[in-house]
Amino acid sequence: TQSTRPQRILGAVQQNATRGDPRSVVRAIDQYCRSQEWAMNVGDEKGCILDSVVSEVNPSTVLELGTYCGYSTVRIASLLPPHAKLITLEFNPKFAVIARQVIAWAGLEDKIQLVEGSSGDLIPKLKEQFGVKAFDLVFLDHWKDRYLPDTKLIEECGLLRKGGVLLADNVICPGAPEYLEFVRSSPRYESQYFKSHLEYTKVEDGLEKSVFLG
Ligand SMILES: O=C(NCCCCc1cc2cnccc2s1)c1cc(-c2ccc(F)cc2)cc(O)c1O
Numbered sequence: 212t213q214s215t216r217p218q219r220i221l222g223a224v225q226q227n228a229t230r231g232d233p234r235s236v237v238r239a240i241d242q243y244c245r246s247q248e249w250a251m252n253v254g255d256e257k258g259c260i261l262d263s264v265v266s267e268v269n270p271s272t273v274l275e276l277g278t279y280c281g282y283s284t285v286r287i288a289s290l291l292p293p294h295a296k297l298i299t300l301e302f303n304p305k306f307a308v309i310a311r312q313v314i315a316w317a318g319l320e321d322k323i324q325l326v327e328g329s330s331g332d333l334i335p336k337l338k339e340q341f342g343v344k345a346f347d348l349v350f351l352d353h354w355k356d357r358y359l360p361d362t363k364l365i366e367e368c369g370l371l372r373k374g375g376v377l378l379a380d381n382v383i384c385p386g387a388p389e390y391l392e393f394v395r396s397s398p399r400y401e402s403q404y405f406k407s408h409l410e411y412t413k414v415e416d417g418l419e420k421s422v423f424l425g
Protein backbone atom coordinates (compact mmCIF):
# COMPACT_ATOMS: atom_id res chain seq x y z
CA THR A 212 0.00 0.00 0.00
CA GLN A 213 1.10 3.58 -0.70
CA SER A 214 3.26 5.20 1.98
CA THR A 215 2.56 8.72 3.23
CA ARG A 216 5.01 11.65 3.09
CA PRO A 217 5.60 11.54 6.86
CA GLN A 218 6.33 7.79 6.60
CA ARG A 219 8.87 8.47 3.84
CA ILE A 220 10.48 11.20 5.98
CA LEU A 221 10.77 8.72 8.87
CA GLY A 222 12.35 6.23 6.45
CA ALA A 223 14.94 8.82 5.42
CA VAL A 224 15.79 9.39 9.10
CA GLN A 225 16.11 5.66 9.83
CA GLN A 226 18.30 5.14 6.75
CA ASN A 227 20.52 8.21 6.97
CA ALA A 228 20.63 9.46 10.57
CA THR A 229 22.54 8.04 13.52
CA ARG A 230 20.44 6.93 16.49
CA GLY A 231 20.89 9.36 19.40
CA ASP A 232 22.33 12.10 17.19
CA PRO A 233 19.69 14.86 16.85
CA ARG A 234 21.70 16.95 14.40
CA SER A 235 22.00 13.97 12.02
CA VAL A 236 18.20 13.58 12.22
CA VAL A 237 17.71 17.25 11.29
CA ARG A 238 20.26 16.92 8.44
CA ALA A 239 18.62 13.72 7.09
CA ILE A 240 15.18 15.38 6.93
CA ASP A 241 16.52 18.52 5.25
CA GLN A 242 18.46 16.48 2.66
CA TYR A 243 15.37 14.37 1.91
CA CYS A 244 12.96 17.33 1.66
CA ARG A 245 15.36 19.38 -0.45
CA SER A 246 16.19 16.55 -2.89
CA GLN A 247 13.14 14.23 -2.93
CA GLU A 248 9.94 15.94 -1.82
CA TRP A 249 8.99 19.21 -0.17
CA ALA A 250 7.47 19.04 3.34
CA MET A 251 6.35 21.71 5.81
CA ASN A 252 9.31 21.51 8.21
CA VAL A 253 10.67 24.87 9.33
CA GLY A 254 13.74 23.79 7.35
CA ASP A 255 17.46 24.59 7.43
CA GLU A 256 17.40 28.32 6.61
CA LYS A 257 14.67 29.38 9.08
CA GLY A 258 16.02 26.62 11.36
CA CYS A 259 19.25 28.58 11.87
CA ILE A 260 17.20 31.58 13.03
CA LEU A 261 15.20 29.25 15.32
CA ASP A 262 18.49 27.91 16.73
CA SER A 263 19.79 31.42 17.49
CA VAL A 264 16.57 32.45 19.28
CA VAL A 265 16.49 29.19 21.33
CA SER A 266 20.15 29.64 22.30
CA GLU A 267 19.56 33.28 23.27
CA VAL A 268 16.45 32.50 25.39
CA ASN A 269 18.03 29.31 26.84
CA PRO A 270 14.54 28.19 27.95
CA SER A 271 13.65 25.78 30.77
CA THR A 272 10.17 25.19 29.39
CA VAL A 273 9.13 25.37 25.74
CA LEU A 274 5.71 25.00 24.11
CA GLU A 275 5.58 24.06 20.42
CA LEU A 276 2.27 24.32 18.57
CA GLY A 277 2.41 22.01 15.56
CA THR A 278 4.75 19.00 15.68
CA TYR A 279 4.27 17.51 12.18
CA CYS A 280 7.17 15.00 11.84
CA GLY A 281 9.11 16.42 14.79
CA TYR A 282 11.78 18.29 12.81
CA SER A 283 11.62 21.55 14.81
CA THR A 284 10.83 19.58 17.98
CA VAL A 285 14.18 17.75 17.66
CA ARG A 286 15.98 20.90 16.51
CA ILE A 287 14.81 22.88 19.57
CA ALA A 288 15.22 20.05 22.11
CA SER A 289 18.80 19.37 20.95
CA LEU A 290 19.70 22.89 22.18
CA LEU A 291 17.99 22.74 25.58
CA PRO A 292 19.88 22.56 28.90
CA PRO A 293 19.80 19.18 30.76
CA HIS A 294 16.55 19.47 32.79
CA ALA A 295 14.63 21.63 30.33
CA LYS A 296 11.34 20.32 28.91
CA LEU A 297 9.50 20.81 25.62
CA ILE A 298 5.76 20.18 25.26
CA THR A 299 4.62 19.85 21.64
CA LEU A 300 0.98 19.73 20.50
CA GLU A 301 -0.08 17.87 17.35
CA PHE A 302 -3.66 17.68 16.00
CA ASN A 303 -3.19 14.86 13.46
CA PRO A 304 -2.71 11.40 15.03
CA LYS A 305 -0.96 10.12 11.86
CA PHE A 306 1.65 12.88 12.18
CA ALA A 307 2.00 12.19 15.92
CA VAL A 308 2.81 8.51 15.32
CA ILE A 309 5.66 9.49 12.99
CA ALA A 310 6.93 12.33 15.19
CA ARG A 311 7.21 10.00 18.20
CA GLN A 312 9.48 7.71 16.15
CA VAL A 313 11.61 10.61 14.87
CA ILE A 314 11.97 11.93 18.45
CA ALA A 315 12.91 8.42 19.66
CA TRP A 316 15.51 8.06 16.87
CA ALA A 317 17.06 11.34 18.02
CA GLY A 318 17.12 10.00 21.61
CA LEU A 319 15.21 13.00 22.96
CA GLU A 320 12.18 11.27 24.52
CA ASP A 321 13.17 12.45 28.03
CA LYS A 322 13.03 16.13 27.05
CA ILE A 323 9.91 16.05 24.91
CA GLN A 324 6.24 15.46 25.71
CA LEU A 325 4.05 15.12 22.60
CA VAL A 326 0.35 15.72 23.31
CA GLU A 327 -2.32 14.97 20.72
CA GLY A 328 -5.25 17.31 20.32
CA SER A 329 -6.20 20.83 19.31
CA SER A 330 -4.48 23.85 20.83
CA GLY A 331 -7.79 25.46 21.80
CA ASP A 332 -8.71 22.42 23.90
CA LEU A 333 -5.25 21.63 25.31
CA ILE A 334 -3.76 25.03 26.22
CA PRO A 335 -6.22 25.61 29.12
CA LYS A 336 -5.29 22.18 30.51
CA LEU A 337 -1.50 22.49 30.38
CA LYS A 338 -1.10 23.88 33.91
CA GLU A 339 -3.22 21.32 35.77
CA GLN A 340 -2.46 18.30 33.57
CA PHE A 341 1.26 18.81 32.97
CA GLY A 342 2.28 20.89 35.98
CA VAL A 343 3.54 23.68 33.76
CA LYS A 344 4.10 27.01 35.49
CA ALA A 345 4.92 29.36 32.62
CA PHE A 346 6.70 28.97 29.28
CA ASP A 347 9.94 30.76 28.45
CA LEU A 348 9.49 30.14 24.72
CA VAL A 349 6.48 29.34 22.51
CA PHE A 350 7.10 28.23 18.90
CA LEU A 351 3.94 28.77 16.81
CA ASP A 352 3.83 26.54 13.74
CA HIS A 353 0.24 25.24 13.62
CA TRP A 354 -2.93 26.56 11.91
CA LYS A 355 -2.01 30.09 10.90
CA ASP A 356 -5.47 31.45 11.81
CA ARG A 357 -4.98 30.08 15.33
CA TYR A 358 -1.79 32.05 16.06
CA LEU A 359 -3.69 35.09 17.41
CA PRO A 360 -6.51 33.37 19.34
CA ASP A 361 -4.03 30.94 20.90
CA THR A 362 -1.65 33.75 21.87
CA LYS A 363 -4.54 35.42 23.69
CA LEU A 364 -5.46 32.07 25.29
CA ILE A 365 -1.86 31.53 26.43
CA GLU A 366 -1.87 35.00 28.01
CA GLU A 367 -5.28 34.49 29.67
CA CYS A 368 -4.05 31.19 31.17
CA GLY A 369 -0.95 32.93 32.57
CA LEU A 370 1.27 30.54 30.61
CA LEU A 371 3.77 33.10 29.31
CA ARG A 372 6.27 34.54 31.75
CA LYS A 373 7.31 38.20 31.68
CA GLY A 374 10.18 38.32 29.20
CA GLY A 375 8.92 35.12 27.61
CA VAL A 376 9.29 34.84 23.84
CA LEU A 377 6.81 33.95 21.08
CA LEU A 378 8.46 32.79 17.85
CA ALA A 379 6.06 32.37 14.93
CA ASP A 380 6.81 30.52 11.69
CA ASN A 381 5.22 31.39 8.32
CA VAL A 382 4.19 34.95 9.10
CA ILE A 383 4.52 35.74 5.35
CA CYS A 384 3.82 32.36 3.68
CA PRO A 385 1.14 31.06 4.21
CA GLY A 386 0.89 34.20 6.40
CA ALA A 387 -0.64 35.22 9.71
CA PRO A 388 -1.69 38.85 9.07
CA GLU A 389 -3.97 39.35 12.09
CA TYR A 390 -1.30 37.88 14.40
CA LEU A 391 1.42 40.14 12.91
CA GLU A 392 -0.78 43.23 13.25
CA PHE A 393 -1.51 42.36 16.89
CA VAL A 394 2.03 41.65 18.15
CA ARG A 395 3.51 44.59 16.19
CA SER A 396 0.97 47.13 17.52
CA SER A 397 0.48 45.83 21.09
CA PRO A 398 2.40 47.77 23.80
CA ARG A 399 2.79 44.45 25.65
CA TYR A 400 5.03 42.94 23.00
CA GLU A 401 8.41 43.94 21.53
CA SER A 402 8.44 42.37 18.05
CA GLN A 403 11.20 41.71 15.50
CA TYR A 404 10.92 40.22 12.01
CA PHE A 405 13.56 37.79 10.71
CA LYS A 406 13.32 37.74 6.92
CA SER A 407 14.01 34.35 5.34
CA HIS A 408 12.47 31.97 2.81
CA LEU A 409 9.77 29.31 2.82
CA GLU A 410 11.47 26.01 3.63
CA TYR A 411 13.40 24.51 0.68
CA THR A 412 12.25 27.29 -1.70
CA LYS A 413 13.11 30.83 -2.85
CA VAL A 414 9.68 32.16 -1.80
CA GLU A 415 9.83 34.87 0.86
CA ASP A 416 8.82 33.89 4.38
CA GLY A 417 10.03 34.80 7.85
CA LEU A 418 9.86 34.33 11.60
CA GLU A 419 8.42 36.93 13.98
CA LYS A 420 9.98 37.05 17.44
CA SER A 421 7.84 38.78 20.08
CA VAL A 422 8.99 39.35 23.66
CA PHE A 423 6.11 39.48 26.17
CA LEU A 424 6.59 42.56 28.37
CA GLY A 425 3.89 41.51 30.89
O1 LIG B 1 0.00 24.68 7.61
C1 LIG B 1 1.14 24.66 8.04
N1 LIG B 1 1.40 24.20 9.26
C2 LIG B 1 0.30 23.79 10.14
C3 LIG B 1 -0.17 22.35 9.89
C4 LIG B 1 -0.48 21.73 11.22
C5 LIG B 1 -1.90 21.80 11.66
C6 LIG B 1 -2.06 21.79 13.11
C7 LIG B 1 -3.12 22.32 13.78
C8 LIG B 1 -3.04 22.18 15.20
C9 LIG B 1 -3.96 22.59 16.18
N2 LIG B 1 -3.74 22.38 17.50
C10 LIG B 1 -2.62 21.77 17.90
C11 LIG B 1 -1.66 21.33 16.98
C12 LIG B 1 -1.89 21.55 15.62
S1 LIG B 1 -0.93 21.12 14.24
C13 LIG B 1 2.28 25.08 7.17
C14 LIG B 1 2.05 25.22 5.80
C15 LIG B 1 3.09 25.61 4.95
C16 LIG B 1 2.85 25.77 3.50
C17 LIG B 1 2.01 24.88 2.82
C18 LIG B 1 1.78 25.03 1.46
C19 LIG B 1 2.40 26.07 0.76
F1 LIG B 1 2.19 26.20 -0.58
C20 LIG B 1 3.23 26.95 1.42
C21 LIG B 1 3.46 26.81 2.79
C22 LIG B 1 4.37 25.85 5.46
C23 LIG B 1 4.60 25.71 6.83
O2 LIG B 1 5.82 25.93 7.36
C24 LIG B 1 3.57 25.35 7.69
O3 LIG B 1 3.84 25.26 9.03
Ligand SMILES: [Mg+2]
Binds near residue numbers: 252253352380381
Ligand atom coordinates in the same frame (compact mmCIF):
# COMPACT_ATOMS: atom_id res chain seq x y z
MG1 LIG C 1 5.73 26.17 9.43
